Amino acid sequence: MDMEIRTNVSLRAMNTFGMEVKAACLAEYSSVEELRSLFPEGNLRSDLPRPWHHIGGGSNLLFTKDFEGTVLHSSICFAEEAEPAEDGKVKVRVGSGVIWDDFVAWTCRRGLWGAENLSLIPGETGAAAVQNIGAYGVEAADIISSVGCFEPATGKELTLDVSECGYGYRRSRFKEEWKGRYIVTSVTFMLSGNYSPRLDYGNVRSAVESVTKGADLTPGVIRDAIISIRNSKLPDPSEVGSAGSFFKNPFVSGDVFRHVADVARKDGLGDVPHFLSPDGSIKIPAAWLLEKCGWKGAVMGNAGVWGKQPLVLVNATGKATPDEILALEAAMVRSVQERFSILLEPEVEHI
Ligand SMILES: Cc1cc2nc3c(=O)[nH]c(=O)nc-3n(C[C@H](O)[C@H](O)[C@H](O)COP(=O)(O)OP(=O)(O)OC[C@H]3O[C@@H](n4cnc5c(N)ncnc54)[C@H](O)[C@@H]3O)c2cc1C
Known part of the structure; x- marks a missing residue:
């Protein structure tokens, strides 16, 4: 069977957020030989739109808009x-x-x-x-x-x-x-x-x-x-769209940790969970910071935060757009920064 190369393809079934985005081209290869044929002379075949991006099951990705290039996907299965x-x-x-x-x-x-x-x-x-x-x-x-x-x-x-x-x-x-x-x-x-x-x-x-x-x-x-x-x-991706943990756990200096502890004491938030890392920095669970900012179970339009785990952003209604997820992400980052002076970074790759 020839390799499948399709144009103007919906990626909805290829990202666990269930975002309705399109790729200009999708090439699914099932052998190394087919993959090699996509890159004659070291570059993507000239008839395929660029850039290229390789995806797997799309469970750690957020497509922020339609992708103008070629999405590559492996169907090498053995x-x-x-x-x-x-x-x-x-x-x-x-x-x-x-x-x-x-x-x-x-x-x-x-x-x-x-x-x-x-x-x-x-x-x-x-x-x-x-x-x-x-x-x-x-x-x-x-x-x-x-x-x-x-x-x-x-x-x-x-x-x-x-x-x-x-x-x-x-x-x-x-x-x-x-x-x-x-x-x-x-x-x-x-x-x-x-x-x-x-x-x-x-x-x-x-x-x-x-x-x-x-x-x-x-x-x-x-x-x-x-x-x-x-x-x-955790949400079952076949029922509720998500990309798992959306943010990385921050590693902070002693000064920042003391600031967080001061805020927690002042606001009656209890002890700040933390882990010392070998380089001297201190890891604070992002989930704790987000929970204390009230994000557990929050909803913004069609996007939301999983009720049992504030690290997980969800496509709450199945109709969320990339812009709605981005707006929720920005609001969450802003609230943690304003309250604790920590800038959360996404774990999920934005494309
Ligand atoms: C509900 C839920 C729970 C999760 N729980 C966990 C967990 O417990 N632990 C955990 O570690 N992760 C977890 N994740 C995150 C996710 O499952 C992992 O990161 C997973 O490995 C992503 O696989 P994927 O095939 O979907 O890759 P994608 O999300 O499609 O891609 C991930 C990255 O790999 C690259 N890539 C994909 N395939 C290839 C390839 N063949 N060659 C080169 N680069 C490639 C992509 O370019 C991208 O940079 C969870 C996600 C969800 C939705």
């Missing part, structure tokens, strides 16, 4: 499992277009440990390696062994070891200096056939115990517990 090594480790190579949670479910069905705490995170496997997704004490970098990439400028394929990818908290070199340089085409994970649950984060242990009721732990049982925790806290 999963190959190698023979287990003597120590029980199992390598699995997965195509970038595989839905992340389908992959996690697949590992759990096989009794492989490693990905289960990352159940139900929206998006695709290629983006999981770009974003270094994380939840419940585990991040993608803990289980990634290497990342297969295509370099448009040279037409080369290469495999980058996990140690080269610059992984940190929700960070990678793919998101930073390698953005536009490499397109992720596959990810190789190192999983384990040996019993290795990770339960020491938040309420994971108690949620697991309520599901197992004394039965043996398996990756699938932990997956079920994680899914039930997530469903109780």
Whole structure:
């Protein structure tokens, strides 16, 4: 089957906010050869509109308007499992277009440990390696062994070891200096056939115990517990449009922290939750700042804030426009800045 290249395409089904925006062109490739054919001589094919932007499931994106260029999307979908090594480790190579949670479910069905705490995170496997997704004490970098990439400028394929990818908290070199340089085409994970649950984060242990009721732990049982925790806290993108946590947690100086603590004392807001980081800065949860500014459950036109988690902006009616989400974002940022002198930055990429 020929590669699918369409013009003037609605992206509504390709972003979890459910924004009704259009791309001048959408190219969905299903092999590295097809991807290479889009970049003859190192540049996007001359008959396709520019610029180009690669997306996955659109679950960490806000399209702020129609996109005038070419949106690229991977439909490279496969999963190959190698023979287990003597120590029980199992390598699995997965195509970038595989839905992340389908992959996690697949590992759990096989009794492989490693990905289960990352159940139900929206998006695709290629983006999981770009974003270094994380939840419940585990991040993608803990289980990634290497990342297969295509370099448009040279037409080369290469495999980058996990140690080269610059992984940190929700960070990678793919998101930073390698953005536009490499397109992720596959990810190789190192999983384990040996019993290795990770339960020491938040309420994971108690949620697991309520599901197992004394039965043996398996990756699938932990997956079920994680899914039930997530469903109780976060909107289901198939029902309410969102892009997950919209803002980054701010890291502030001692002076700014003291200012926040003063405001909290004066206004009777209680103790300010905070975490010291190794570089001496102090992380304050953005969710706390937003909650204290009254944003939980707020509604502005068709846009809103999730009632159980003020970090999550939602397409409240399903009819929100990018401008309505941007107006809500600006109002939230302004209120936190005015009250606490902290400038919140978006986690969600604006396109
Ligand atoms: C309800 C909800 C809950 C969420 N919970 C979590 C959570 O618990 N933990 C967490 O970490 N995240 C969470 N997220 C955020 C989101 O799921 C992740 O960031 C996810 O990895 C995005 O995947 P995607 O395929 O949708 O990528 P997109 O949003 O489409 O793209 C993300 C970035 O990756 C780039 N990209 C995509 N594919 C490729 C590729 N093949 N090669 C190179 N670059 C590429 C894009 O250009 C973009 O910069 C949540 C989102 C929602 C909506």
